[in-house]
Amino acid sequence: xxxxxxxxxxxxxxxxxxxxxxxxxxxxxxxxxxxxxxxxxxxxxxxxxxxxxxxxxxxxxxxxxxxxxxxxxxxxxxxxxxxxxxxxxxxxxxxxxxxxxxxxxxxxxxxxxxxxxxxxxxxxxxxxxxxxxxxxxxxxxxxxxxxxxxxxxxxxxxxxxxxxxxxxxxxxxxxxxxxxxxxxxxxxxxxxxxxxxxxxxxxxxxxxxxxxxxxxxxxxxxxxxxxxxxxxxxxxxxxxxxxxxxxxxxxxxxxxxxxxxxxxxxxxxxxxxxxxxxxxxxxxxxxxxxxxxxxxxxxxxxxxxxxxxxxxxxxx
Numbered sequence: 001x002x003x004x005x006x007x008x009x010x011x012x013x014x015x016x017x018x019x020x021x022x023x024x025x026x027x028x029x030x031x032x033x034x035x036x037x038x039x040x041x042x043x044x045x046x047x048x049x050x051x052x053x054x055x056x057x058x059x060x061x062x063x064x065x066x067x068x069x070x071x072x073x074x075x076x077x078x079x080x081x082x083x084x085x086x087x088x089x090x091x092x093x094x095x096x097x098x099x100x101x102x103x104x105x106x107x108x109x110x111x112x113x114x115x116x117x118x119x120x121x122x123x124x125x126x127x128x129x130x131x132x133x134x135x136x137x138x139x140x141x142x143x144x145x146x147x148x149x150x151x152x153x154x155x156x157x158x159x160x161x162x163x164x165x166x167x168x169x170x171x172x173x174x175x176x177x178x179x180x181x182x183x184x185x186x187x188x189x190x191x192x193x194x195x196x197x198x199x200x201x202x203x204x205x206x207x208x209x210x211x212x213x214x215x216x217x218x219x220x221x222x223x224x225x226x227x228x229x230x231x232x233x234x235x236x237x238x239x240x241x242x243x244x245x246x247x248x249x250x251x252x253x254x255x256x257x258x259x260x261x262x263x264x265x266x267x268x269x270x271x272x273x274x275x276x277x278x279x280x281x282x283x284x285x286x287x288x289x290x291x292x293x294x295x296x297x298x299x300x301x302x303x304x305x306x307x308x309x310x311x312x313x314x315x316x
Contacts, residue, residue, distance in 0.1 A: 001117040002053075004088060010079045010101075012053040012112045020048035046115070046129075057099035057110045061190050064104040064197045067243040072100050073187050074236040075109030080183065081229040084176045087120045091174060093182035094133035095189055128170040135189070138181035144172045180232060 005011045019027045026032075028048035063069040076098055083090055090111065097113040118126050128148065131141055148170050194201055 001114040008082050010075050010109050010111055014053055016052040018050055020050055055101050057101040060098045060100060061194055061199055068104050068107050070236060070240050072109035076111050076183055077229060077232050079111045080179050089118050089120050090179055091116045092132050093179050094136045095186050098186055124173050124175050125171045126174055128172055131172055132182060136182045136185040138178040141178055
């Protein structure tokens with residue numbers, strides 16, 4: 001499927017792959033771990049394959065600015081749209097399948113794990129295997145899964161009284177709308193769990209914002225108006241236009257400035273308690289400590305913090 005998506009920006013490039021074999025030199029596959037090949041899961045077994053792909057990327061929740069985060073979500077929607085244009089359905093948009101490639105000021109979204117991707121059929125029905133990752137599956141898919149589970153339980157009970165009864169292969173109805181809904185759940189998951197860049201977990205309630213706008217997008221009249229890629233992309237583009245670049249970085253710089261001021265205060269207090277009433281700068285104190293330790297001490301660690309309000313560099 002990666003070959004079919006070749007040339008689409010934001011889809012990883014396959015460099016190499018190989019089948020994983022067990023100690024008996026037989027290819028490792030899920031069918032070998034199942035007690036029986038039940039007709040209801042026929043055709044859903046998978047072989048153990050290792051893939052080498054590029055580029056390197058970082059997790060979605062490691063975003064460094066709010067604008068980068070929203071931009072990546074937009075990019076994933078574009079990739080999903082281009083896949084549909086090639087008659088391909090990804091079917092497994094989840095938190096760890098969405099990543100960020102590139103530097104913060106020039107980053108893009110990366111959608112990988114195309115293992116369960118399929119070519120779109122005329123009736124939008126597919127094997128139940130690979131329908132997605134449960135926390136991010138659409139409501140319609142979860143409802144179908146629950147219904148199928150109930151049927152399988154009932155049929156298994158009937159099968160116990162008739163050895164010749166075969167269960168039909170389980171299939172679900174799935175479309176690009178389910179992939180878009182999964183992307184929405186990825187978005188809201190990060191909004192709920194994290195309050196800032198670089199995996200900063202949230203401590204306070206979530207205010208109404210873009211997640212609320214997306215959740216109410218064309219959902220009136222029991223979904224009679226179908227959500228499209230254009231609706232979602234327009235919403236994300238409008239939100240991107242309202243965001244400032246590097247606003248999280250400004251907050252980080254402010255925290256560093258306050259930390260530098262607090263550090264200077266404590267170091268001056270330390271110097272005064274050590275016997276001198278004269279205020280001493282951090283660079284001077286660092287040089288004194290280094291001189292007292294002697295030139296043979298090579299294990300001294302250095303760190304530098306620059307204050308936004310002055311040109312002082314603190315080396316300690």
